[in-house]
Amino acid sequence: MYQFLTGPMFWIALAVCLIGLTVRVVLYIRGLNWQLDRVAYRSYPKLGIIGALRSIGYWLVPFGTRGWRRQPFMTIIFFGFHSGAILVPLFLMAHNQFLAEKIGISFGWTLGTGTADFLSWSVIVCALLLLGRRLALAEVRILTTPYDLLILALATAPFITGLIARYELGNYSFWLTAHILSGEILLIAIPFTKLSHIVLFFATRAQLGMDYAIKRGGERNAHMTW
Numbered sequence: 001m002y003q004f005l006t007g008p009m010f011w012i013a014l015a016v017c018l019i020g021l022t023v024r025v026v027l028y029i030r031g032l033n034w035q036l037d038r039v040a041y042r043s044y045p046k047l048g049i050i051g052a053l054r055s056i057g058y059w060l061v062p063f064g065t066r067g068w069r070r071q072p073f074m075t076i077i078f079f080g081f082h083s084g085a086i087l088v089p090l091f092l093m094a095h096n097q098f099l100a101e102k103i104g105i106s107f108g109w110t111l112g113t114g115t116a117d118f119l120s121w122s123v124i125v126c127a128l129l130l131l132g133r134r135l136a137l138a139e140v141r142i143l144t145t146p147y148d149l150l151i152l153a154l155a156t157a158p159f160i161t162g163l164i165a166r167y168e169l170g171n172y173s174f175w176l177t178a179h180i181l182s183g184e185i186l187l188i189a190i191p192f193t194k195l196s197h198i199v200l201f202f203a204t205r206a207q208l209g210m211d212y213a214i215k216r217g218g219e220r221n222a223h224m225t226w
Contacts, residue, residue: 002173005180010102013184020191021199028203044214051213052206059205074133081126084119085155088162089183092116117166120159127156151194157182 041048058064068075089095093110100106111119131152134144161182165175190196 001177002180005177005184006098006102009184013187017187017190021196024191024196025199025203028200032207040214041210047213048210051209051211053209055205055209055212056202059201077126077129077133080122081130084121084123084126084159087111088116088119088123088159117163120163120166123159124156124163127152148194151189154182154186154189154193155195158186 059068062075062079063069063072088111091107091109091111093116096106096108096110131149134140134148158179161175161179164170165172165179169175186195190198
């Protein structure tokens with residue numbers, strides 16, 4: 001099972017994830033309205049690029065936007081979850097060694113054991129807080145479905161199983177296998193679920209930033225009617 005998961009299954013999961021995300025981005029761009037969006041972007045490319053980068057940049061900084069500042073608790077949870085969810089898979093030493101062996105890519109810099117543990121626990125704690133928020137706040141609870149809970153569970157499972165294997169709280173081989181399997185299930189699920197925001201976040205923020213920079217008062221001389 002270990003050989004299968006770290007061999008053919010890894011390549012399948014990686015291919016599905018990368019190809020699927022590429023398709024999602026292409027479909028998103030092709031779905032932009034020709035008159036309302038793409039004409040403006042092509043007419044004012046410099047303004048559009050500046051607006052897109054500004055929008056993405058501010059939203060990637062904790063409390064960098066008014067929306068983040070209006071919900072400080074949610075902001076802390078959001079960045080606590082996503083910091084670990086991004087840094088640990090990419091920069092954990094064991095993951096780097098695996099990637100270097102399989103595809104010849106290593107990021108060089110790796111997380112120390114203590115930092116990786118802290119970030120992994122941060123993901124789990126913040127996931128529980130996100131769950132609590134969905135259940136406690138009526139305005140969020142009414143929008144929550146079993147699908148949303150499943151997505152949260154999928155995103156958290158690799159960290160739970162990874163920590164259990166790391167601390168050897170049970171059969172190491174079993175939990176290591178469960179960790180790899182849950183990670184690959186997550187990779188496959190990303191393009192087909194809300195987890196596709198991994199790339200669509202940048203696409204939507206770029207579009208909104210371009211809109212505000214060009215069409216909604218950014219370009220005073222554009223004389224646009226929309």
